[in-house]
Amino acid sequence: MKTSIYVLLLFLCGWSYSQTTISGTVLDDSGQPIPGANIIVIGTSTGTVTDFDGNFTLNVTQAPPFDLQASSIGFATVVERIISNNQTVNFTLKEGTSLDEVVISASRTPERIFESPVTVERIGLKEIKSTASVDFYDGLENLKGVDVNTNSLTFKSVNTRGFATFANNRFMQLVDGMDNSTPALNFPIGNLVGMTETDVLSVELLPGASSALYGANAFNGILFMQSKNPFDHPGIRASIKRGITSQEAAGDNAYTDVSFSAGHKFSNKFAGKVNFGYLKGTDWAANSEVDKNMPGGTRATNVNYNGVNVYGDIVFTNIRAAAGGLGIVPNVNVSRTGYNESDLTDYNAESIKADWGLYYRPFENDFEISYVGKVGTGSTIYQGTNRYHINGFFQEQHKLEIKNNNFFLRGYVVGDKAGKSYDMEATAIQINRAWKSDQQWFGDYIGTYVGATFGGATEAQAHAAARVAAENGRFEPGSPEFVAAFNKSINDPNLVTGSKFQDASKYYHADGNYNFSHLTDIAEIQIGGSYRQYSLNSSGTIYTDSDGPIDYSEFGVYTQIQKNLELNDALDLKLTGSIRYDKSEYFDGFLSPRISAGLTVNKNHNFRASVQTGFRNPTTQDLFIGLDTGAYVLVGSAPDNLDRFSRTYNVSASGQLLGQPATVTQAGGAAYTNSYTATSALAAAATGNAALLQVANPGLIKPEQISTAEVGYRGKYSNLIVDFSAYYNKYKDFISQGRVISPLYGTVGDNSLSFEAVKNRDYQIYGSYTNAEADVKSYGASIGLSTKILGDFDLSGSYTYAKLDFDQAKYPSFVTNFNTPEHKFKASFGNTELFKNFGFNVSYRFSDDYFWEATFGDGVVPEFHVVDAQINLVVPSLKSIFKVGATNLGGKEYYTAFGTGYIGSMYYASWTINNL
Template identity: 50%
Template sequence: MIKKLPIVFLMLFSIVSIAQTISGKVYDEYLEPFPGANVKTSTQRISTDIDGNFTLTKQEKFPFTLEVSAVGYKTEIIEVTDANQELNVILKESLSLDEVVISASRAPERIIESPVTIERLGLNDVKNGTSISFYEDLANLKEVDVNENSIGFKSVNTRGFSPFENTRFVQLIDGVDNSVPIFNFSVGNLAGISELDVESVEILPGAASALYGANAFNGILLARSKNPFEYGGISTYVKTGITRQEAAGSNNFYDVGIRMAHAFSNKFAAKVNFTYFEGEDWHADNESNTTGIGGVETGGFRRVGDLGSDPNYDGVNIYGDEVSGNINGIARDLVRLGILPVGTDAVIPSVNVSRTGYREKDLVDYRANGLKFDASLHFRPFGNEDLEIVWNSRYNRGDNNIYQGTNRYTLKDFLLQQHKLEFIGKNFFVRGYYSENDAGNSFDTRFAAINLNESWKSNNRWFAEYIGAYARAFTGNIPNVPANNAQAAHLAGRTAADTGRLVPGTAQYQAALNTVSSDVAGGVKLLDRSAFYHADANYNFRDVIEWAEIQVGGSYRLFNLNSQGSIYTDANSRISFDEFGLYSQIQKKFLDDRLKFTGSVRYDKSQNFDGNFSPRVSLSYGLGENKDHILRGSFQTGFRNPTTQDQYIGFFAGATHILGTAQDNLSRYSVNVTNNDGTTAILTGQDAIDRSFSALSVSQGNPQRANYNLVKPEKVKSFEAGYRGVFNLTDTNLLEIDLNGYYNDYEDFLTEKVAFVAHYGEFVNGAPDAALLNAWNNRDLTRFSIKTNSTAEVSSYGAGLGLKTKFFKKFDFGLAYNWARFRFDRSTDEEFKPGFNTPEHKVKVQFGNANLFKNFGFNINARWQNSFVWESRFLDGVVDARTILDAQVNYRVPSIKSRFKLGGTNLTGKEYIVAPGSGLIGSMYYISWTIND
């Protein structure tokens, strides 16, 4: 037996390498060490360390295949024949059209083969970005718009209809919808992913409901974080610089982040991320006069209190001046009540006068910050990717960030927490997560100013003093004020009424502001702890069924609203409702794999609405010897369920009552109103539907019933055609082309319409009865903003062109152009405001070199768009054309594993607005130091 041992030993050695480690190193094409590259064999998967080194510790049979890959780089496959083989691998950047995406079909495929348009941001794009963060760099992608609510709160949109509260676009982070329950839309990267942890971002412009369900109406963003099994180590960054804005001056900002990840074994790994940002927000200081909330700028800035000013002045970013009344009518009432002498009303003109308001900068703290923390535990029971169990918790806190909706809100001590448990296999996933927000001390700036005025001096007293002083001045009873001069009398009236007014900057003013901004009953503070529970699952039958790739999946969501009556009609009882969806998809290739068919269908049902089917069909065909010229065409549908606010909102917004119109919400909302004769009445949500006059009829003086219906889902039919291809300009230079065109047809567009609800009376067979006509004639009407659907015929269409190439082998060049228009037949709904809010023409240019010379690179991005009309509940107006230039230079220091970057945004210095009423966006200049990225 002993004599046979050498023979047995040699036989075993020929099969395996006993306790023999195999090592190697990975470089990028500039021969710099490549950290975080994936090294994979049939039995294990590891990542390179910060110096690009890797070591295989498991025993492998010779020969075996080694696969080295990284996002944005071509995969290298090496055959390893013995333990002494020198393994030095160079990864080269791949064509962007060769990069693998999963969002378009919920299965890995090259971008060039995707059945629909898709945009992508990879690791290289993150490193070479010119903006302050990768999220802002999304604005440089074709078809993507990034709207800036505030310095810490940006929202992404595609293909139009993009207000700040973008409920038509879905954002998923590792499969988790990071929309905020209180708003029903994402707050961008305020509650997002760390720059150090992002692996890739994919954006599907256009309808995506067939696979992703309700609300993936305009598009969807899918961000993937780095798996700690594949990306280990400690990495960190520090950024600092200044912001410059004419209104705010120059101010410092800070941005820091750290990521720690470690695979303790091939079964267990964990990671932690922490980021913090602080900076001065963009000040909003537009004091132009307007026609009121939801109106337009009238220009002709003349401040209240100046001789010759508009007595009914309502400034864009001045709040509290929305409180307005006809002083002749008020004077008659005060005379009747004996508060003013008889005859006073005879000299009072029939004009509206507004209270003196406060500037936004006196109401909010513009020093904004955001903190994000998340932690993940990853467990692989079998030591491989056959099954991975993930627990992830995210906490996102924001302070003093501005959100512009119907009013301007300051998100103070705002918190969003999310917790996920997920089971991921080779062909399936099952996940469940919980999302809850806490509005903290957030408040409505307009209501804060209104209540601040009221807390100091009641409206009745203020108008009485105004009218009394006006009458004395007009009749020559105030020294040094000329008689019979209306302008001088208005100035005297305001001076008298404002005597002793709270002055910003004083302790008395701050104490009063603190009191009113904490007042829930007064409609100032946003009290909300709404939440939702979500579960979804997907299974791919590719290893079971060979003739085609078939997937099935589904999702379920349960909403729990909790605003205690401050936003929703839940003062006396909680509101809860649910929705679910089921989908299936089949993909099949024909004709030597040149023709690819994709068909999908999804069924969704919400508790409050009828079920809805969303089909999608697409065909793509590969031309050329290498199938690198792809023609594609698709038809798909999308739908959007009414948001929780569309269904259950119910509160007073300063000039109007906002009402959601789910059937059971009508009886939940009521408001006390006062008639012009001093009597009172109670209006309910049902009254707002049954006896309301349309805003158009009120403006025309012709009483007509509003006829607004209860909300229901809106729908879109989308047609798209495109081409993706690669041309060889030279032996070493390629030109990538991505061209697409689309047409969208909308039905039952969700909207908000103004109605004036009569305090008494009824419509009989569509005509007002005598009591209702009396309410009309007496102006016993209350303004409501009602959530409903439009009968308007609305469509949108557009095209996009993207080009990418290299100059002189090293210089990257990209050009993107987008054209977008919409069509609206106003005769189908004269009161509807489409809110397309998108420029017709956009051009984006990128030029850079990641390695101009050893360890040094640069990148430049320029964006231009033409002027366009912005419509919103806050203010309508024109957004001027603009050109934005961002740039950065960077230097790598391998010896300390660092990258230094110096850059700036909006380098032309010309300030611009994203929307009427928002702060002018200035310039940012920064320097950053990143370690182990």
């Protein structure tokens, strides 16, 4: 009998739980519905989101009474008490400001931006909806203090506070806690294989060093991208965007961007999601024929012409030396004729990506176990030492994570494959050599030059005749011979004879964090750590791993203590202290402390200050690269890497007359043990003055360090919000890449045999990786203002100043790659509800001119002014948002880095369904 009663009671309880239904609406304080607002039963994972009309219905298993919470980004959270079944609850959320939004990145714990101990920028669903940029990732360039350097249409590099090239390994990019950098390249490749826009929940950006919590690569800043959890954001969402890109060099071309997301909450314990994105367009064509070797030079006026976007002409020789010192031949360098970039790529820009996730909450609360998988492939242009056609590049990520509100423990693996990617410079070189070897080409050139000179030709006429003769029969672009040589090169991974990249590298990463705040009220205490294992596997095409993968590891541990002190009714003080220890198996361990203080006055003014140190370990390329770029050989300076790269060279006839063998095999370690600086060696060879030689022998690389101080202020003045920050950075052991020349015979410093080798061009030029002796400092400041005018119109603007403090005269050959304008200004004006369901936004960006330094080339980036705009219409009956927009409305093309294609305009229309 008792058993029957218990069963009956359990049945009745279960029946009563299943019958608890709550419905209602969520409105803002002006009476407008808030779509996508989160409704959740406090203390559980049970919840839903409002529809386009702000309505919701929620069935729960709890019996009243319990608390129901409504929240939406940009609004104050409201809690209502549920006391009966079928209760109707109408929430009214008061609109907050950007400073009220909650961020996690700054302290690894939820806190308002207003109280963050360091500078932080954020993009949420509202900003994604209203951005005037073509997508959320491009919208980052409107954030205060942010540089977005456009490598190509689908590959953009985000950076803050200077010191970056497209190979930006000073900046970290995390997607749901996973590092998005590629194992082979060791830096993020933008959003090529990243997130789909319909799955983006929020984006946070920390400018400046963040090593104290995030480790070695968080040197210049971190970008955090968080996706939607299907427990909180179920449903199907889709977006289609169609338009054109318009550029003078490439013309008008179709652009398509499609994304799809589906999340489903099967129960209060189990949920899943899947996302897919596809982008197709035509890249910004690069067609600069500016001569790198001689300002104002052309192929007709400079026999050693080397065009910016002309490839293969990097191969040159001194024709007098090649002629055995024959006096009638001038002592000048002559380069082979190259091919334009457009001959070597189809400018296809494509991105295909998908991800999926399974989420399990066994106790129906915040404890969650999840698996997430991501794959992506794409084609784009990457500019490093050379220009590379990234064709069919593939990257995958797999993550397992256990977490609740107080801890997380995750492990993931990231792997990539190079696909059919190739080096366009090397491809042009190999096509030329497939037709005629360098020795034969220069032999034909010299023979014709001598004959023309004896026939009475002037020097210019003789050079012109020599090139015509040497070029006779050259493979013309598009010809069967050209196509055959092209295909042979891009499918040959031996970079001596081909140009294909071959890679299947991986890294394995684990990290965890525990927050003890629920156990003690003394302070908020966190501990955490991370471990990473690299496995480099390029089959010798990038790294010196031709005999097998290169494996090495690094780890770090950290702790943070944060304390809030209420000094009185008007003053609140937040103190934060962090320290992290990191160790790579190749280097000594480093401590990275950070101390910060934030003082809140009258709840509307926050003053903050922080000091910290940071570091970054040398990258995989700094340590293990072994790559012949055509102009020079890159050799990483890990101790066990120096002799893994070797090459056999032919010694000149002049060198053999000095008693040298016909061939010499030289290991890459010569760059670090027997080398001159490239500038001094070339000057000595040109003048015959051995006294100009300067011994290089750069030291082996070690970690770079930074000491930084930052102050800031955030404040509210009625409708005006102010956010100001200033910083000062000082670097030690600044990691740099230099050019050195290693003679094939002789010992540097003897000024005799080694000098003869330099004069006879019996040497190899290397790119070495080392630490600079120079003191490098930088400082800057940013201020952002935002307000509402004319009622509901949003107006914001920001100004950023950045300055390099470095004695260039003392270290003329040292390259800092500062690569950021001294002055930047950005502004935005719009209204999300100009009239019912209709909004617009206009954004403006100004960049001062600046000097770009990188291994591909150096040059001035002119100032530019860019205006983007969009209008959008919300149609609740279709659960849709329609948008029409344009970027670079003025149409004046510009570029953000030397050597890339000019950025034109984009015009698009989009339809987004159910993306709340």
